[in-house]
Amino acid sequence: MFPNRRPQMILLFAYIFNLIGFARGSPAAQEQQSLGDGQMFNDQKPLLPSNSFTNRTHALPAFVNALDVLQSSYFEVWQGNWPNGIDWTKAVIGTYLSSALLTISTSFDALSSQKDSENLVNKYFSHLIAAYFGQDAFALRQQAYDDMLWVVLGWLESVKFINEHSTNHYSSSSSPGGDWYAQDYIPAFAHRARIFWELASQGWDTSLCSGGMIWNPYLVPYKNAITNELYISASISMYLYFPGDKNTSPFGFAGPTELAGVDAPPGRSHDPKYLAAAIEAYRWLNNSNMTDAKGLYVDGYHISGWSREQPQNRSHNTRCDARNEMVYTYNQGVLLSGQRGLYEATGARSYLEDGHKLVADVISATGWDLKHNKAPPRTNTPAKWQGLGRSGVLEEACDAPGFCSQDSQTFKGIFFHHLTIFCSVLPDHLVLPDGIFVGKELADDSKLHVKLCNRYGRWIRHNAEAAMATKDAEGRFGMWWGAPSRSGENDFDSEAELPDHAVDYRNTGVPQKWKNSEKSVPRVVDEEVREQDRKVGARDLNDRGRGRTVETQSGGVAVLRALWELTDTR
Template identity: 70%
Template sequence: MFGTNRLLIWLLLASSLALAKEQQPLQDDREKPLPSKSNPDTLPALLDALDVLQANYFEVWQGIWPKAIDWTSAVIGTYLSSALITLSTSYPALSSSKIADNTVNKYFSNLIGAYFGQDAFALRQEAYDDMLWVVLGWLESIKFIHEHSSLHYGTDNESRLAGPWYGEQWVPAFAHRARIFFDMASQGWDTSLCNGGMIWNPNLVPYKNAITNELYIAASISMYLYFPGDDNTSPFGVTTPPTLMIVDGPGRPHHPKYLAAAIEAYKWLGDSNMTDAKGLYVDGYHISGWSRERPKNGSNTRCDARNEMVYTYNQGVLLSGQRGLYQATGARSYLEDGHQLVSDVIAATGWDLKRGKVLEEDKPGHRLGKWRGLGRSGIMEEACDAEGYCSQDGQTFKGIFFHHLTLFCERLPDHLVLPGELFLSKGENDIPGGPREVQKWHDENCARYGPWIKHNARAALSTLDAEGKFGMWWGAPPHSTAEPDVNVELPSKAVDYRNLGVPHEWKNKRRYARETNEDDVHEDDNEGKIRIRDLNDRGRGRTVETQGGGVSVLRAMWELVDTR
């Protein structure tokens, strides 16, 4: 049985590649975008980063990134889909359309392989946030397929006779997986504790954290906007949560249950007191004294034990959800909330948004400025970066932030998806100021972030090694011969779950930070001390997750700065 399935997979891949070769676009005089205005090298750098990601970390024959784990693989796959969208819209910036077609088809075949390589059965047993990363990933793939097909195929009579782009055949499979995983993840919505919100993991004590609820918001609104429908009833029967409206059949486009779920979850998150004094989302809430053994009427049900730990990705995922909620409702307040969050994040890296430069308090040219909560000297950091103790989870976070910032700041559509079933507003003319005015205001706000994005992209590029691999600590002093003494103060009551525990309680924290390959250190004969040649080779070093972060920030640079 296994051999038959494997043969079927490779026959499908072979047929897709054959179609890709035969079905080349039928015209080369496509509309050209504006050329890069600020940095003509960004797109080549992005292509190089993507090539290293796939050539060094992806195994085509398995359809996996072997050293990634299930949820980070889903995130890397999402980056790949987004990069394909960028490549599709950047044909004129490449040397020829044939090179562009070949590049797109190569990476799209990788994406198909990743569909079969994804361990969907294992992911069913994991936490709800793991499931929701899967939903966002395959919806992003569907977005790419539709955008690439509409941009390069079916634009003239000859193309219409040839039919749609061959990649369209994968939409039903991708949509089915997105729906199945959304339905499973929706079981995490719970009203018995904290008056609502998503539980992080059904197998552990209740923890209602920011990331799971932000993912639920982003996935719900993305299902409303981008899910194309699904008439496949296999393979799992999943009961629809009672908080959502019952759907007729497996699923249909723009079903109001998805929008209702996003709105309800956004309201809960807004009322949950999950932000700190700087406006940043903390990690989440425990329910103190909760026990499975106690009767329900005798147990505490309030979210009253807050983990004050702050991570970069908790500030990012919500942004795409806020943009989607605006697109579905016309309510400008969602975008206003998003821009306030971005402003708070940038301030927490030590960047003066009004003046477009590093805060004056940090000495000019001194890259290791004061820790501001999410970085220093205008460069985004995790708390684990400076001492090199980031886990596989933590190494993924900054890339996630820049991915969702890019989604948030993409130009707003001219036409919105307004649901007459849920809102009094029946059309775009009912939006105060109209969508054009909101577009202008949104673009102006996003343009303010350009210098900061460029600052971070350059910092990320400074970590490249001889093989073109990105490091984790973008703000690391280059060519350092010793580990810097950098103080990162975690907030009171902050527990760094994602990075191995509470750092100040470790006995061997610095020993772990110095764990690395022999080639990356040398012994000082005079003092007998081990010194680090490259601060980005400490701990886990350069990985598929840090490479994904490089791809993500360069894509943000290209999409939001260079082509604007």
């Protein structure tokens, strides 16, 4: 079963912030520091190993510390954003902030006092309000459809947090749903979610590939996994969590119902159109042949012979027939929240079954033995690429060579964020279109779901420990969680073995240059990265390339939240 949220011991709130300023000193001393900073709990006890959790209680302070570094080092209140991010990564990080607030809200018993805990919530909620006004919503409206859908998920996550916190901490007999002041922001957050869902839904296209979302309206048609997964997740989230919206801006007009004197708000809660969109998109994705032999979602499809520049030479082909075999971690994550939501909206167990198969395939592709629940044994030979990582640690193909782009630095956190949503405890009843559903079948589903999710705990812990091992003296997480502690150590194979026709355009190219070829397109390693490493003599492999960034820090927050929410670290 999922662990009780009450840990075995009460953590002193002040100690959490001692984590932030904990002196790390020399590299040798830094290596002795623990994930949970064991000295916080008892100064007479030796420090734990550098990347080890002995029990679940160590996860919460590590998570809060990572969140504090994210906000204190990378967020500017006066700008209302994370200046070093780009529009879509800022939207994702804002989503993490909302989910982090939800975790803090439900973990009050593990903190020192109601007053201090509430102060922490209000501190970070003020950052979330600033992020709403600091978000460049106008620019995002002009971008790709996946960029728009990240916005939808972000503000719906904020609505979920406000409702949950209000109910848990401000409910009374006169106000069973709570009356926390933050509810005043729900209409604004909901409005932005609706506007961006409506804009993004224009990307649904049936003229090519018999359906599916187009990635970018300004480039040649590309129907990729992430945009369709986001559309599924955003649509079902709109159905489940969108509270309605009476605000007609910025596209207000007097429609027939308004002219007739009928009150018809532009957006209503639990609108069946959102559920229908999610079901249709999921059906299309399932039938699109978008998974490889390992069960992982590849990047997407082009339509061969299609040309925007020379339409007169365009073939009449409308099939998705040129598949890019590149695999990224986030393509395996976003769908999980969609599958979870579709189950809650329909009661169909197949959505949960599909999700658990995907998680198992991801874990297997990191080299982890899920049957015996352990990492592969260490050998004297370099750890080999298993399709999505090595040695049981999730990894991007660009991690080891050190040329990950800003996009790719965000991906692993996205996977763990959506895994946390997928594996959270199922509700005790489902509100389906034809009524409320409770009964033995729901109880059986919940029991099976808990059993399967519990299997992932050790793997989550393994990845959290690997992520924590990348922290520098300022508490900043690196990108390559499986990196050796020093550059030059010969215990890894730096080159991921990519399949034929795998184009890593997130890091080394652009989609409009993608060509269908009988030969694999070689992955070009950024020579500037290699030259930079030679010049600085980088000892820390996570200092290469873009180094430690707001995106890599957010990944640390996401994996530590997953550890706290989903495991007891046994």
